[in-house]
Amino acid sequence: MLLQRLLSHDRGGQILLVLLLAVMVLVPVLNLAVPADSPFHLSTTTVTLLGKYLCYALLALALDLIWGYCGILSLGHAAFFGLGGYAMGMYLMRQIGDRGVYGNAELPDFMVFLNWQELPWYWLGFDQFWFAALMVVLVPGLLAGIFGYLAFRSRVTGVYLSIITQALTVALMLAFELNSMGFGGTNGLTDFKEILGAPITADSTRVALCVASALMLALAYLLCRAIVTSRYGRIVLALRDAESRTRFCGYKVEHFKLWLFVFSAVLAAIAGALYVPQVGIINPGEFKPLNSIELVVWVAVGGRATLYGAVAGAFSVNYAKTWLTSVYPEAWLFALGALFVLVTLFLPKGLVGVVATLRQARADGSLQRNWQRLASRFGVPTKGEQP
Amino acid sequence: MKLLDSAREGLRRDRVFDFMLPPPNFSEDLDTRHGPILYVEDVSVSFDGFRALNNLTLYINDGELRCIIGPNGAGKTTMMDVITGRTRPDSGSVWFGQNIDLLRLSEHQIAQGGIGRKFQKPTVFEHLSVFENLELAMASDKRVWPNLWFRLTGEQRDRIDEILQLVRLTDHARRRAGALSHGQKQWLEIGMLLMQNPRVLLVDEPVAGMTFEETERTAELLTSLAGRHSVIVVEHDMAFVRSIARTVTVLHQGSVLAEGSMDAVQNDPRVIEVYLGE
Numbered sequence: 001m002l003l004q005r006l007l008s009h010d011r012g013g014q015i016l017l018v019l020l021l022a023v024m025v026l027v028p029v030l031n032l033a034v035p036a037d038s039p040f041h042l043s044t045t046t047v048t049l050l051g052k053y054l055c056y057a058l059l060a061l062a063l064d065l066i067w068g069y070c071g072i073l074s075l076g077h078a079a080f081f082g083l084g085g086y087a088m089g090m091y092l093m094r095q096i097g098d099r100g101v102y103g104n105a106e107l108p109d110f111m112v113f114l115n116w117q118e119l120p121w122y123w124l125g126f127d128q129f130w131f132a133a134l135m136v137v138l139v140p141g142l143l144a145g146i147f148g149y150l151a152f153r154s155r156v157t158g159v160y161l162s163i164i165t166q167a168l169t170v171a172l173m174l175a176f177e178l179n180s181m182g183f184g185g186t187n188g189l190t191d192f193k194e195i196l197g198a199p200i201t202a203d204s205t206r207v208a209l210c211v212a213s214a215l216m217l218a219l220a221y222l223l224c225r226a227i228v229t230s231r232y233g234r235i236v237l238a239l240r241d242a243e244s245r246t247r248f249c250g251y252k253v254e255h256f257k258l259w260l261f262v263f264s265a266v267l268a269a270i271a272g273a274l275y276v277p278q279v280g281i282i283n284p285g286e287f288k289p290l291n292s293i294e295l296v297v298w299v300a301v302g303g304r305a306t307l308y309g310a311v312a313g314a315f316s317v318n319y320a321k322t323w324l325t326s327v328y329p330e331a332w333l334f335a336l337g338a339l340f341v342l343v344t345l346f347l348p349k350g351l352v353g354v355v356a357t358l359r360q361a362r363a364d365g366s367l368q369r370n371w372q373r374l375a376s377r378f379g380v381p382t383k384g385e386q387p
Numbered sequence: 388m389k390l391l392d393s394a395r396e397g398l399r400r401d402r403v404f405d406f407m408l409p410p411p412n413f414s415e416d417l418d419t420r421h422g423p424i425l426y427v428e429d430v431s432v433s434f435d436g437f438r439a440l441n442n443l444t445l446y447i448n449d450g451e452l453r454c455i456i457g458p459n460g461a462g463k464t465t466m467m468d469v470i471t472g473r474t475r476p477d478s479g480s481v482w483f484g485q486n487i488d489l490l491r492l493s494e495h496q497i498a499q500g501g502i503g504r505k506f507q508k509p510t511v512f513e514h515l516s517v518f519e520n521l522e523l524a525m526a527s528d529k530r531v532w533p534n535l536w537f538r539l540t541g542e543q544r545d546r547i548d549e550i551l552q553l554v555r556l557t558d559h560a561r562r563r564a565g566a567l568s569h570g571q572k573q574w575l576e577i578g579m580l581l582m583q584n585p586r587v588l589l590v591d592e593p594v595a596g597m598t599f600e601e602t603e604r605t606a607e608l609l610t611s612l613a614g615r616h617s618v619i620v621v622e623h624d625m626a627f628v629r630s631i632a633r634t635v636t637v638l639h640q641g642s643v644l645a646e647g648s649m650d651a652v653q654n655d656p657r658v659i660e661v662y663l664g665e
């Protein structure tokens with residue numbers, strides 16, 4: 001009933017949810033039940049890659065919510081992703097126990113190496129999964145809340161807002177690189193062994209993490225959809241297009257922006273938390289400004305303000321990246337830049353816009369007409385051609 | 388010296404920081420027993436030393452339709468900015484009825500309190516439908532949480548239909564507001580004001596860019612609103628002003644130059660000088 005209301009008029013969303021459901025069913029079957037020598041077997045490497053993409057898609061969804069719908073171009077969303085990742089990483093670190101190189105059950109290896117005698121206070125509690133999970137949501141949410149409160153209250157908008165979000169992620173990167181911060185410095189947190197008692201590299205764990213990522217993406221999609229189809233969502237859209245008009249309709253615009261920003265940051269953080277156990281490491285590199293910019297490209301390529309477009313963008317750009325970096329590793333940055341320029345110039349609505357235009361053209365017959373015109377120019381006979 | 392003055396101004400004991408103020412209580416009835424609903428007294432605003440408003444004093448009566456004219460740059464839009472909380476004046480006071488100090492409120496509070504405003508350049512939510520534009524403007528709980536769960540009641544739907552009819556956009560209710568003609572956007576914006584159930588409507592240049600017929604219908608609409616609402620219209624189009632005005636105020640260089648009936652004002656030698664000197 002609720003599902004029906006959320007997904008009516010949302011063809012892209014329906015397709016996305018069906019695909020995610022398929023992932024949740026097929027990945028366990030194809031990886032665990034189908035024997036390894038069968039052509040239908042899904043390798044664990046592929047499962048992990050898929051899981052990683054699903055986390056990126058969740059991150060893209062978070063950005064689309066505030067950029068596409070509210071016009072806030074955050075160039076620092078990787079900061080929330082990274083913080084969520086670190087919170088999860090701290091939990092995984094504590095699960096290593098005495099299996100580290102130094103065999104110290106009380107302290108992570110890097111602290112022993114730094115000659116620290118006891119665990120810093122902010123590491124307390126992270127040996128409990130529930131506590132870490134709470135921190136995954138709470139810390140980035142709180143940071144986004146304070147940051148957004150200050151920025152929106154002073155009515156910082158547009159490019160200036162983008163620049164200070166970028167500054168935020170750079171500041172975090174520099175802070176986390178310090179050994180004295182107690183987050184493992186530039187090496188970050190790694191060498192994880194277990195998550196919730198399950199060995200982290202086991203096939204079944206990988207599958208479970210991939211399924212959890214798909215489930216989370218589906219849930220987040222529905223939540224975002226509920227938000228953008230509510231009156232709150234219409235107000236957000238309204239303030240994107242005409243902020244003062246919205247104020248003069250009696251809305252306290254700052255609050256509307258703030259809650260959306262916090263929600264988006266929390267989604268990004270959850271994406272980060274699911275990402276870290278799958279890739280097995282979190283380091284300050286995740287806060288790199290470039291990561292946030294890549295994220296913007298995903299959403300731009302997929303198409304803004306549709307939600308499913310962001311997911312499509314995250315998958316397609318990352319697939320291209322995986323492929324390109326294995327063939328021409330140096331070319332990726334240039335390709336990324338070119339992609340952004342091309343999309344901005346020629347596809348302002350992204351891939352989703354292309355699909356919509358094609359469907360529209362097919363519906364009103366102009367596609368066929370154009371095709372026939374093209375075909376007749378090159379002397380190719382077509383089926384529909386008049387004799 | 389100037390620094391000292393501004394420091395003193397910032398530390399005035401009768402004005403705490405805006406965000407620490409208690410929310411206004413509009414539920415107690417607006418006190419208009421003395422006649423005026425809006426008191427603008429001795430208001431001055433300067434932008435980088437340029438005085439856009441210069442000791443402006445103006446009273447608007449409850450239910451009145453008032454036209455404000457004046458050459459470009461006279462400060463008409465700035466006056467609306469001050470009343471609606473967008474611009475804080477350097478000095479002076481602005482009261483809504485006798486009991487509400489508008490200078491202590493922010494834009495959204497003033498809007499909720501019953502002062503609606505149409506911008507000089509028509510501003511509607513282009514990506515939303517005409518119906519949704521009216522729905523968003525509607526007087527209702529404007530906080531975040533209730534709007535997540537908001538459902539239109541039948542009564543509210545009727546109210547929207549009523550306004551659609553009034554601004555003649557019933558046939559366009561499902562269209563994207565961005566696709567409307569310029570004149571229709573102006574009307575939609577007026578409709579949005581009415582959805583707020585305002586006591587005072589500030590209407591900045593409503594007939595700019597309208598056809599003759601649209602202008603006439605706008606005049607009809609605005610005059611029909613007076614009485615139930617106080618309406619303040621800023622306009623350049625003299626024929627239009629003549630067709631609706633009872634009292635006209637002429638602004639010049641940020642203060643009132645003349646006030647009275649259209650005929651009296653038009654024959655005032657100072658007004659003639661200002662307009663001919665332009």
Ligand SMILES: Nc1ncnc2c1ncn2[C@@H]1O[C@H](COP(=O)(O)OP(=O)(O)O)[C@@H](O)[C@H]1O
Pocket residue numbers: 434439457458459460461462463464465466
């Ligand atoms: N935000 C602003 N910054 C600087 N100058 C302004 C600003 N707003 C208005 N002005 C100036 O104040 C004067 C009055 O403007 P305005 O109130 O828009 O006049 P009107 O609406 O009567 O044409 C103009 O000279 C304008 O240039």
Ligand SMILES: [Mg+2]
Pocket residue numbers: 463464465507
């Ligand atoms: Mg003006």
